[in-house]
Amino acid sequence: xxxxxxxxxxxxxxxxxxxxxxxxxxxxxxxxxxxxxxxxxxxxxxxxxxxxxxxxxxxxxxxxxxxxxxxxxxxxxxxxxxxxxxxxxxxxxxxxxxxxxxxxxxxxxxxxxxxxxxxxxxxxxxxxxxxxxxxxxxxxxxxxxxxxxxxxxxxxxxxxxxxxxxxxxxxxxxxxxxxxxxxxxxxxxxxxxxxxxxxxxxxxxxxxxxxxxxxxxxxxxxxxxxxxxxxxxxxxxxxxxxxxxxxxxxxxxxxxxxxxxxxxxxxxxxxxxxxxxxxxxxxxxxxxxxxxxxxxxxxxxxxxxxxxxxxxxxxxxxxxxxxxxxxxxxxxxxxxxxxxxxxxxxxxxxxxxxxxxxxxxxxxxxxxxxxxxxxxxxxxxxxxxxxxxxxxxxxxxxxxxxxxxxxxxxxxxxxxxxxxxxxxxxxxxxxxxxxxxxxxxxxxxxxxxxxxxxxxxxxxxxxxxxxxxxxxxxxxxxxxxxxxxxxxxxxxxx
Amino acid sequence: xxxxxxxxxxxxxxxxxxxxxxxxxxxxxxxxxxxxxxxxxxxxxxxxxxxxxxxxxxxxxxxxxxxxxxxxxxxxxxxxxxxxxxxxxxxxxxxxxxxxxxxxxxxxxxxxxxxxxxxxxxxxxxxxxxxxxxxxxxxxxxxxxxxxxxxxxxxxxxxxxxxxxxxxxxxxxxxxxxxxxxxxxxxxxxxxxxxxxxxxxxxxxxxxxxxxxxxxxxxxxxxxxxxxxxxxxxxxxxxxxxxxxxxxxxxxxxxxxxxxxxxxxxxxxxxxxxxxxxxxxxxxxxxxxxxxxxxxxxxxxxxxxxxxxxxxxxx
Numbered sequence: 001x002x003x004x005x006x007x008x009x010x011x012x013x014x015x016x017x018x019x020x021x022x023x024x025x026x027x028x029x030x031x032x033x034x035x036x037x038x039x040x041x042x043x044x045x046x047x048x049x050x051x052x053x054x055x056x057x058x059x060x061x062x063x064x065x066x067x068x069x070x071x072x073x074x075x076x077x078x079x080x081x082x083x084x085x086x087x088x089x090x091x092x093x094x095x096x097x098x099x100x101x102x103x104x105x106x107x108x109x110x111x112x113x114x115x116x117x118x119x120x121x122x123x124x125x126x127x128x129x130x131x132x133x134x135x136x137x138x139x140x141x142x143x144x145x146x147x148x149x150x151x152x153x154x155x156x157x158x159x160x161x162x163x164x165x166x167x168x169x170x171x172x173x174x175x176x177x178x179x180x181x182x183x184x185x186x187x188x189x190x191x192x193x194x195x196x197x198x199x200x201x202x203x204x205x206x207x208x209x210x211x212x213x214x215x216x217x218x219x220x221x222x223x224x225x226x227x228x229x230x231x232x233x234x235x236x237x238x239x240x241x242x243x244x245x246x247x248x249x250x251x252x253x254x255x256x257x258x259x260x261x262x263x264x265x266x267x268x269x270x271x272x273x274x275x276x277x278x279x280x281x282x283x284x285x286x287x288x289x290x291x292x293x294x295x296x297x298x299x300x301x302x303x304x305x306x307x308x309x310x311x312x313x314x315x316x317x318x319x320x321x322x323x324x325x326x327x328x329x330x331x332x333x334x335x336x337x338x339x340x341x342x343x344x345x346x347x348x349x350x351x352x353x354x355x356x357x358x359x360x361x362x363x364x365x366x367x368x369x370x371x372x373x374x375x376x377x378x379x380x381x382x383x384x385x386x387x388x389x390x391x392x393x394x395x396x397x398x399x400x401x402x403x404x405x406x407x408x409x410x411x412x413x414x415x416x417x418x419x420x421x422x423x424x425x426x427x428x429x430x431x432x433x434x435x436x437x438x439x440x441x442x443x444x445x446x447x448x449x450x451x452x453x454x455x456x457x458x459x460x461x462x463x464x465x466x467x468x469x470x471x472x473x474x475x476x477x478x479x480x481x482x483x484x485x486x487x488x489x490x491x492x493x494x
Numbered sequence: 495x496x497x498x499x500x501x502x503x504x505x506x507x508x509x510x511x512x513x514x515x516x517x518x519x520x521x522x523x524x525x526x527x528x529x530x531x532x533x534x535x536x537x538x539x540x541x542x543x544x545x546x547x548x549x550x551x552x553x554x555x556x557x558x559x560x561x562x563x564x565x566x567x568x569x570x571x572x573x574x575x576x577x578x579x580x581x582x583x584x585x586x587x588x589x590x591x592x593x594x595x596x597x598x599x600x601x602x603x604x605x606x607x608x609x610x611x612x613x614x615x616x617x618x619x620x621x622x623x624x625x626x627x628x629x630x631x632x633x634x635x636x637x638x639x640x641x642x643x644x645x646x647x648x649x650x651x652x653x654x655x656x657x658x659x660x661x662x663x664x665x666x667x668x669x670x671x672x673x674x675x676x677x678x679x680x681x682x683x684x685x686x687x688x689x690x691x692x693x694x695x696x697x698x699x700x701x702x703x704x705x706x707x708x709x710x711x712x713x714x715x716x717x718x719x720x721x722x723x724x725x726x727x728x729x730x731x732x733x734x735x736x737x738x739x740x741x742x743x744x745x746x747x748x749x750x751x752x753x754x755x756x757x758x759x760x761x762x763x764x765x766x767x768x769x770x771x772x773x774x775x776x777x778x779x780x781x782x783x784x785x786x787x788x789x790x791x792x793x794x795x796x797x798x799x800x801x802x803x804x805x806x807x808x809x
Contacts (some may be wrong), residue, residue: 039532039576047534108506120545125533176578192587193576193758193766217660220762221753223643224659228756231650231658352769382526382771389535402534456584 029213033237037218040176041163047125049483052162056484060165060181070481100186107138210491236469260479280489285335285454287325299358303464332370347394362456528771592759602683611694633688642681660757697729738794742787
């Protein structure tokens with residue numbers, strides 16, 4: 001009902017929206033729309049993507065930082081040396097970096113941050129990023145030496161995450177409500193339930209951003225988001241919640257539609273503890289029963305890239321394995337018959353996002369076509385985390401795994417797939433201690449192929465990033481290699 | 495009057511105790527652990543346990559219930575799990591939106607409904623009355639969120655007189671916030687005004703048929719004098735009941751309108767807190783709403799007694 005109304009609203013708007021916005025002087029403020037409000041503003045404590053979408057690269061910075069293309073670039077460390085054995089990283093920090101509270105950023109702050117993140121009572125949501133760190137030492141004011149207990153090819157990548165941003169010991173405890181970082185913008189206020197405001201940091205060490213004020217506003221309802229864009233209350237909505245109206249924004253010269261990719265591998269997860277799903281033939285049958293393009297068209301309004309394994313298509317090491325499991329209901333029925341699982345009935349748990357709820361209905365219909373009955377349960381995130389993810393009490397579920405480079409989850413036998421495969425675990429263990437790029441590529445290819453050929457889960461599509469912005473704004477990230485709304489390079493063009 | 499008020503007070507305290515038990519235990523059995531939700535998919539079990547301890551979730555459920563009720567009695571609602579700020583502050587900030595919105599919508603409701611209802615009653619059976627009855631029927635039938643969207647489409651997108659939503663905050667001045675609340679208040683008020691106008695009309699018509707009105711007319715009062723001086727006061731009892739219900743409904747039930755206009759009110763707070771398993775916020779806000787509804791009922795009961803002296807004597 002709500003969706004129909006959104007469409008109706010979308011259909012009526014151009015008829016009524018003939019009044020042009022008057023030309024004004026170049027603006028230096030921006031209102032950015034987000035669907036979910038961050039629960040707090042400390043990216044080192046809490047898993048919500050919304051925390052990073054507000055603070056990453058704007059308020060907080062790490063030793064390294066992600067660029068718009070997902071590359072790892074220098075951040076607060078302008079350079080680093082890696083010892084020949086790959087175990088010692090020496091970071092050279094930038095000079096003249098000042099926290100928003102006026103205190104200088106030094107090697108001691110880096111030591112504090114990394115020790116805090118891996119400490120006993122750390123509430124960091126990504127402990128695996130710091131798991132390889134043995135010691136962190138300040139060699140002088142601006143030099144930090146990190147020693148690892150094993151080689152880790154992804155260490156610099158790990159240090160670019162929002163969970164690894166550098167904090168000051170004086171302000172770390174209050175960052176949840178009053179974040180103090182080193183970034184180009186400093187926090188000014190948070191009207192809970194409505195918006196977070198920040199202003200340009202005059203003491204920023206790098207190039208000053210063009211924007212003077214940035215306001216993130218939180219609008220959950222798709223119709224409201226549409227209206228807010230149309231009325232000009234919101235200037236940019238990087239993850240726009242009403243994809244059905246994107247065509248209309250595309251046709252309107254006042255707006256630009258920005259479609260990019262994310263790290264979200266959207267999969268039909270399977271529980272290998274289920275007796276039927278433990279049979280590789282049943283899993284293969286499900287893989288053949290799924291029609292990826294129909295799901296993308298039906299659930300994502302055509303936005304999204306089919307995937308055949310757990311890897312981001314924009315990554316240079318990606319292998320396109322979609323041909324391994326073409327849509328083939330006939331083959332699926334044969335495999336099910338062979339496995340003796342005709343008349344199979346499975347539970348399908350669907351978390352709240354549209355890709356899961358809408359996609360789930362389509363998947364259920366496609367499975368019904370090959371003779372698998374599904375019992376759909378809609379669950380909230382908290383319930384999904386407890387029952388499906390931690391409890392393993394499910395058969396099938398649909399979820400987008402948004403962490404970058406997370407193929408290693410298939411090597412964790414206690415992970416909610418309950419997939420225990422010594423060969424694959426060996427591959428990932430080897431990958432973890434390999435830093436030679438060519439060898440890493442070979443191993444990553446082998447890993448992608450392994451899970452695809454074992455049909456570990458149903459690989460569906462890469463989650464797109466579909467955004468809308470005022471056509472006069474430039475510098476927004478097109479892709480989302482990590483959850484972030486980096487405002488450093490954003491400016492108005494007129 | 496005093497005994498009447500005391501007996502009402504006693505029964506409402508009992509209602510509050512029962513409500514607190516139901517709210518707390520029903521919400522606590524919902525599946526989904528707040529600490530795991532906050533830490534997401536990659537957290538270690540020790541980290542989740544540490545956060546649970548920090549939030550006090552490792553205490554037995556009865557201990558937590560007593561701590562919650564005890565805290566509320568002393569005005570301390572506890573600390574929000576997700577926002578990590580006192581729940582009292584959160585509620586106060588949200589009431590700063592919800593309460594003005596409710597009062598604004600209710601004032602609009604009364605300002606529209608009273609004259610419309612009186613005119614319809616006074617011109618009973620005429621074309622004007624039929625028109626009013628048809629109009630109010632439509633007002634009740636139209637879903638308020640749909641009406642809200644039409645308002646946004648016309649006044650925000652086309653004319654650009656108003657923002658499509660949002661709330662600037664009281665520190666930005668008075669009128670700018672009244673302006674921000676205008677479209678939501680109108681959207682909320684239209685169906686309520688339609689209901690109230692119809693109640694008003696039938697209540698006035700009923701009293702107009704009473705003997706004392708005939709007596710009043712017989713002693714020489716004009717129709718208008720009879721309505722305003724005698725019928726209105728007696729028609730007010732059912733109207734007051736409805737206004738009381740409408741106040742509670744508007745305060746607790748504006749959640750959809752708050753979503754359409756992305757207003758940071760109480761409804762959105764509950765909605766968000768439920769999905770984030772910020773149980774203490776859900777419990778406290780629901781409790782507060784129950785308290786508000788019970789208080790409004792109590793005040794309406796007292797208002798009955800003020801309007802109708804017979805109630806005072808009976809109690």
